[in-house]
Amino acid sequence: MVRTSRAVRQTHRWISxxxxxxxxxxxxxxxxxxxxSVWIVYTPLLPLAxxxxxxxxLFALPYRGRRRAQ
Ligand code: HEM
Known part of the structure; x- marks a missing residue:
């Protein structure tokens, strides 16, 4: 689980x-x-998604951990 969250964090970092x-x-x-053509303006939408x-x-991670700890 820690490895998954680390991979997601690295992915988020490089996609940014x-x-x-x-x-x-x-x-x-x-x-x-x-x-x-005009649709070039939509190019950043894929990495943004x-x-x-x-x-x-990443936002949900700390709250999931807290709930499991109880
Ligand atoms: C589109 C919606 C986005 C959401 C919901 C989001 C959410 C988050 C969250 C929750 C974190 C973790 C904060 C923590 O340390 O607890 C984070 C980290 C980060 N975000 Fe985003 N983010 C978004 C877009 C972006 C964009 C547009 C950029 C920059 C172009 C960006 C760059 C980063 C970077 C560099 C980190 C630090 C990653 C690391 O720890 O290595 N994010 N983001």
Whole structure:
């Protein structure tokens, strides 16, 4: 269980960097005006969705542990 939570934390950490890269790349693509189509603005949504799910898991971790300890 500890290994799972550590893996999820590492995943969250590295996807956050991937998310930043997609935001910067999307911003540059729009600023330069080379965006082939409008849906490029949705690119960061995939890593953001993964951040949301792993982030909610990380948020719930301390409360799950407390309940089991009682
Ligand atoms: C989208 C919804 C998100 C949720 C619900 C969420 C939730 C969380 C939670 C609960 C933690 C653990 C905090 C703790 O130590 O107790 C965490 C850690 C962290 N979050 Fe998020 N997060 C989200 C998005 C993001 C985004 C957008 C970024 C940055 C681009 C980010 C970067 C990080 C980093 C770097 C950590 C520390 C990871 C580590 O301990 O190594 N998160 N997040």
């Amino acid at each position: 960097m991937l998310f930043v890269v997609t935001v910067v790349a999307t911003t540059i693509a729009l600023a330069v005006g080379s965006a082939a 993964l951040l949301l799910t792993t982030g909610l898991y």
